[in-house]
Amino acid sequence: MSNSIWEKCSQQLQGELSAQLFNTWIRPLSVEPAEQSAGLNLLAPNRFVLDWVNDKYLRRIEEIVGQMNGNTGQCPVSIKVAPRRQAASHFRRDGAQQRSDTRSADEQPRFGGDTLQSSPATGYNQPFESNSNSQFEPSAERLTLNEDPDYGLNSSAPITVTEEPQQNVEPYQLPLQGSMGNHMGGGHFGNGLRNDTPHPQTVGKRLEKQDIEGGLAHRSHLNTGFTFKSFVEGKSNQLGLAAATQVAENPGGSYNPLFIYGGVGLGKTHLMHAVGNALLQRKPNAKVVYLHSERFVADMVKALQLNAINDFKRYYRSVDALLIDDIQFFAGKERSQEEFFHTFNALLEGGQQIILTCDRYPKEINGLEERLKSRFGWGLTVAIEPPELETRVAILKTKADQAQMLLPNDAAFFIAQRIRSNVRELEGTLKRVIAHAQFTARPISIDLVREALKDLLALQDRLVSIDNIQRVVAEYYKIKVSDLHSKRRSRSVARPRQVAMYLAKDLTNHSLPEIGESFGGRDHTTVLHACRKIKELLEEDADIAEDVKNLLRTLTT
Numbered sequence: 001m002s003n004s005i006w007e008k009c010s011q012q013l014q015g016e017l018s019a020q021l022f023n024t025w026i027r028p029l030s031v032e033p034a035e036q037s038a039g040l041n042l043l044a045p046n047r048f049v050l051d052w053v054n055d056k057y058l059r060r061i062e063e064i065v066g067q068m069n070g071n072t073g074q075c076p077v078s079i080k081v082a083p084r085r086q087a088a089s090h091f092r093r094d095g096a097q098q099r100s101d102t103r104s105a106d107e108q109p110r111f112g113g114d115t116l117q118s119s120p121a122t123g124y125n126q127p128f129e130s131n132s133n134s135q136f137e138p139s140a141e142r143l144t145l146n147e148d149p150d151y152g153l154n155s156s157a158p159i160t161v162t163e164e165p166q167q168n169v170e171p172y173q174l175p176l177q178g179s180m181g182n183h184m185g186g187g188h189f190g191n192g193l194r195n196d197t198p199h200p201q202t203v204g205k206r207l208e209k210q211d212i213e214g215g216l217a218h219r220s221h222l223n224t225g226f227t228f229k230s231f232v233e234g235k236s237n238q239l240g241l242a243a244a245t246q247v248a249e250n251p252g253g254s255y256n257p258l259f260i261y262g263g264v265g266l267g268k269t270h271l272m273h274a275v276g277n278a279l280l281q282r283k284p285n286a287k288v289v290y291l292h293s294e295r296f297v298a299d300m301v302k303a304l305q306l307n308a309i310n311d312f313k314r315y316y317r318s319v320d321a322l323l324i325d326d327i328q329f330f331a332g333k334e335r336s337q338e339e340f341f342h343t344f345n346a347l348l349e350g351g352q353q354i355i356l357t358c359d360r361y362p363k364e365i366n367g368l369e370e371r372l373k374s375r376f377g378w379g380l381t382v383a384i385e386p387p388e389l390e391t392r393v394a395i396l397k398t399k400a401d402q403a404q405m406l407l408p409n410d411a412a413f414f415i416a417q418r419i420r421s422n423v424r425e426l427e428g429t430l431k432r433v434i435a436h437a438q439f440t441a442r443p444i445s446i447d448l449v450r451e452a453l454k455d456l457l458a459l460q461d462r463l464v465s466i467d468n469i470q471r472v473v474a475e476y477y478k479i480k481v482s483d484l485h486s487k488r489r490s491r492s493v494a495r496p497r498q499v500a501m502y503l504a505k506d507l508t509n510h511s512l513p514e515i516g517e518s519f520g521g522r523d524h525t526t527v528l529h530a531c532r533k534i535k536e537l538l539e540e541d542a543d544i545a546e547d548v549k550n551l552l553r554t555l556t557t
């Protein structure tokens with residue numbers, strides 16, 4: 001009963017909220033399985049979500065539920081934090097931080113059928129059997145792992161390896177073979193020092209027991225330049241920053257895993273490293289490990305090849321915090337997902353912090369197992385959006401300051417207005433401007449920026465701009481450009497707006513979020529919907545097809 005009420009209520013909210021808000025605050029809520037309750041008892045995954053929902057959405061939820069019940073007041077709504085199993089955080093061995101909830105073992109979460117048990121360290125040294133003579137075959141290979149059933153450490157079920165060794169990634173240096181190698185899969189280490197711990201030199205042989213018990217040397221691979229201090233806060237990343245700060249203050253706590261998603265170059269990796277750096281600052285001996293998911297896959301493949309999968313498991317499960325970038329890379333890689341699934345469970349169970357980044361919301365990752373998708377949402381899921389103009393300007397000013405260059409406001413606005421896609425591109429453009437200023441020994445001004453970016457600006461001018469599209473469409477349909485930006489929903493405005501969005505997607509290089517931003521700050525899903533709708537109408541509606549043909553002719557000749 002409560003479930004169906006909540007299902008309808010959340011459908012209603014989905015229609016009212018942007019995808020980002022819905023995914024962040026409403027989707028993680030669930031209904032408490034109470035046998036006899038007159039009301040709707042909701043569970044939030046953590047206090048962060050609870051406080052926010054209480055503050056911003058509870059009244060609306062009550063309203064919707066009230067309406068569904070004919071305003072009889074018979075279905076009161078309550079919300080509390082979902083009980084979770086208590087886990088001893090690796091960051092709290094010194095007693096510095098204590099988890100506030102003390103729940104019984106009965107409240108352990110069930111993981112889609114399997115109940116997790118305490119981490120069995122014994123599984124690490126189990127013999128490893130392979131029916132492939134340890135020669136890795138790039139094609140599907142069947143391996144028998146003598147592993148534990150809970151974490152995949154003792155399972156004797158055959159596992160089919162479908163991943164192939166990756167091209168263009170450095171060969172796996174087994175942790176126990178002298179070096180963890182270079183885990184720079186994402187190429188995020190252009191500058192800044194690395195926080196590396198030298199690795200035991202035991203090349204070519206497995207570590208002896210005392211080495212294992214003595215603990216592995218972990219290399220964090222963190223970029224020390226990616227800190228909270230160097231991260232510029234703006235509306236687009238506020239939530240991500242707040243969540244990352246919370247995790248840095250309370251690792252292994254309720255916000256585990258922290259899942260940060262968003263488009264390329266928006267600061268996901270930076271935030272993830274900022275947490276890692278903060279953790280290491282507080283506890284220099286903490287084992288904080290960052291790696292790109294591509295690296296995880298490559299390491300796993302190599303470990304299988306070298307008959308060292310248990311060393312691999314042990315390494316990744318012995319960290320205090322595991323930071324994995326771009327996990328969309330796991331899509332379609334079943335064996336890696338299987339391995340990651342067990343690592344993930346073991347870490348979560350042990351109270352070790354997991355931070356993941358991805359280019360999209362977990363549920364939207366095709367080729368990812370459902371059980372992983374749902375686990376990714378257990379902690380806190382936050383989106384990072386493309387930065388708005390003010391944030392772009394602030395980032396440029398900060399980066400120029402860091403490079404000890406004076407960037408006047410008008411020049412910063414000039415660049416920020418033209419480079420809108422992501423922060424990485426913004427940084428690249430600023431570097432070009434700074435280099436030009438240094439080569440010509442002149443201060444930065446709008447003129448110098450124009451000179452430095454001559455080619456780029458000429459290219460942009462050649463492309464049809466969104467402004468131009470809006471002007472032409474407004475003229476064609478005899479409406480005002482401001483109508484296209486407005487919230488008006490009447491057909492006479494809504495359809496031309498959809499046509500203009502469709503043309504903007506078709507004729508420019510702008511991303512969906514950027515197009516949304518240019519149409520009165522609309523969500524990218526609205527743009528996506530508009531593009532699909534017009535595409536559909538082009539087949540079915542001769543008038544629209546004629547309109548689009550005429551507009552295309554005007555805009556491109």
Ligand SMILES: Nc1ncnc2c1ncn2[C@@H]1O[C@H](COP(=O)(O)OP(=O)(O)OP(=O)(O)O)[C@@H](O)[C@H]1O
Nearest residue numbers: 230231232233263264265266267268269270423424
């Ligand atoms: N808010 C910000 N303040 C300062 N620098 C930022 C900010 N956002 C991003 N950057 C910088 O932009 C660059 C790209 O950021 P980052 O690598 O974190 O992006 P990403 O979202 O992980 O992208 P990808 O998905 O491509 O890996 C980095 O140099 C980072 O320092």
